[in-house]
Amino acid sequence: MKLIALGINHNSAAVEVRERVAFAPEQVTEALVDACAAAGVDEVVILSTCNRTELYVIVPEGIALADKAMQLIDWVANYHHLSAEELRQCAYHFEAQQALQHMVQVASGLDSMVLGEPQIFGQLKSAYAVASESGTVGSELGRLFPRVFSIAKRVRTDTAIGENPVSVAYAAVDLAGHIFADLSQSNALLVGAGETIELVARHLIEAGVSKIVIANRTLGRARELAQQFGAEAVLLAEIPEQLLDADIIITSTASQLPILGKGAVEQALKARKHRPFLMVDIAVPRDIESQVGDLRDVYLYSVDDLREIVDQNLRSRRDEACKADLIIEEGVRQYVQEMRSLGAVDVVKEYRQMAEQLREQELQRAMRALSRGDDPQQIIAQLARAITNKLIHAPTAGLKQASAEGRLDTVASARKLLGLEGEEQVPAPALTKATVTDEQEEFDLPSSTVETSRRTLQ
Numbered sequence: 001m002k003l004i005a006l007g008i009n010h011n012s013a014a015v016e017v018r019e020r021v022a023f024a025p026e027q028v029t030e031a032l033v034d035a036c037a038a039a040g041v042d043e044v045v046i047l048s049t050c051n052r053t054e055l056y057v058i059v060p061e062g063i064a065l066a067d068k069a070m071q072l073i074d075w076v077a078n079y080h081h082l083s084a085e086e087l088r089q090c091a092y093h094f095e096a097q098q099a100l101q102h103m104v105q106v107a108s109g110l111d112s113m114v115l116g117e118p119q120i121f122g123q124l125k126s127a128y129a130v131a132s133e134s135g136t137v138g139s140e141l142g143r144l145f146p147r148v149f150s151i152a153k154r155v156r157t158d159t160a161i162g163e164n165p166v167s168v169a170y171a172a173v174d175l176a177g178h179i180f181a182d183l184s185q186s187n188a189l190l191v192g193a194g195e196t197i198e199l200v201a202r203h204l205i206e207a208g209v210s211k212i213v214i215a216n217r218t219l220g221r222a223r224e225l226a227q228q229f230g231a232e233a234v235l236l237a238e239i240p241e242q243l244l245d246a247d248i249i250i251t252s253t254a255s256q257l258p259i260l261g262k263g264a265v266e267q268a269l270k271a272r273k274h275r276p277f278l279m280v281d282i283a284v285p286r287d288i289e290s291q292v293g294d295l296r297d298v299y300l301y302s303v304d305d306l307r308e309i310v311d312q313n314l315r316s317r318r319d320e321a322c323k324a325d326l327i328i329e330e331g332v333r334q335y336v337q338e339m340r341s342l343g344a345v346d347v348v349k350e351y352r353q354m355a356e357q358l359r360e361q362e363l364q365r366a367m368r369a370l371s372r373g374d375d376p377q378q379i380i381a382q383l384a385r386a387i388t389n390k391l392i393h394a395p396t397a398g399l400k401q402a403s404a405e406g407r408l409d410t411v412a413s414a415r416k417l418l419g420l421e422g423e424e425q426v427p428a429p430a431l432t433k434a435t436v437t438d439e440q441e442e443f444d445l446p447s448s449t450v451e452t453s454r455r456t457l458q
Helices: 015-021 025-039 065-079 084-090 096-108 119-134 139-158 168-179 195-207 219-229 236-242 262-271 290-294 303-342 345-371 376-404 408-417 433-443 447-457
Strands: 003-009 043-048 052-058 092-095 187-191 211-216 232-235 248-251 277-281 298-302
Touching (some): 003 015, 003 096, 015 052, 015 084, 025 052, 025 065, 025 119, 043 119, 052 065, 052 139, 065 084, 065 092, 092 096, 096 119, 096 139, 139 303, 168 195, 168 277, 168 303, 187 236, 195 211, 195 219, 211 219, 211 236, 219 232, 232 236, 236 262, 262 277, 290 298, 345 376
Parallel strands (some): 187 248, 211 232, 248 277, 277 298
Antiparallel strands (some): 003 052, 003 092, 043 052
């Protein structure tokens, strides 16, 4: 397999390097064509995300994979105007079967910063689609990528690698799903407008929450974030009023003092006729007074509670990752075996054509004999004998030569190839004068050889 996978990721390179090596979406098509021309390869796919930039390449026959990998790493450095030596220090590459295994691990989320995250699968499919449209996917990558996707799907289906949330933001939303049966009927109040709240809002929308209100100290930032999700923006001072309609309250601010106290929540509960609250306080220091958790109809979780859930889920994902590794190993092994079997296709095709030609020759000879009025039974026997002799002649001669030269491994392999492995060896039938005559006719044996055989039989 002339496959290499090379690049950098969150484990091998700092974010400053990853930023400089990333390919913008509008660059990828040009970069694919340039990589083929500059590195002398025909098939390339480029994957570029915030945490990794990788190239998957089919190398022409007769070229060392390691040398081509270094050439491509240098090409990446040159394309982005970086020092080749600097990039080599944090780049990696995999060859042949290991490259395929790495690709499946990437597609399955096993090589991601967040173990088991599903987004990378779609990103890899998009990268493959762009390369296909750009004309840098040929027969090799065209066979390989669908198998990569197939194995990765099996990992998702047969393991729970992506089922348990392993981010604080997602864990908060997951809690809501356990407390409220139908999130589409629930309203959410998000306090803060930072990155964590943005992730929470995205997960809430994906979970089906229809109404979201974002409260922040500055209205401008709240509005900016609210526009992304079709939410409403309010100031922190409006939180008591918003509590009347909110079912889910998730907070993440940089405030040094609590924003939400027991008294305000208690008043809201009375007005709501004790409809329950889910409150998740992701902030440190805390945004919600701890005494709020003492109120009935309030489910209050702190960041430590979420981290305990996340840690437990991470352990669960690591256990599932072990199962995923076995699935990947099996899938890769099957693909490699299939590709190796393709190497025999031309030989099988040529051998079949030869056999068909021999069969047709003998069939025509038998038809001519029938038209002359010869005995049909003798014609059928002669036909079967002639086809058999011609088909086994070349293998027999090859085996004799291999045995005479002491190549016993070839003889042993031939037994398996000919289906003789494990079968009892049946003694060959004794040769007769008629058989020798047939051999002379079918194989054009010299008369001296036939005479020698006759003398042996006598």
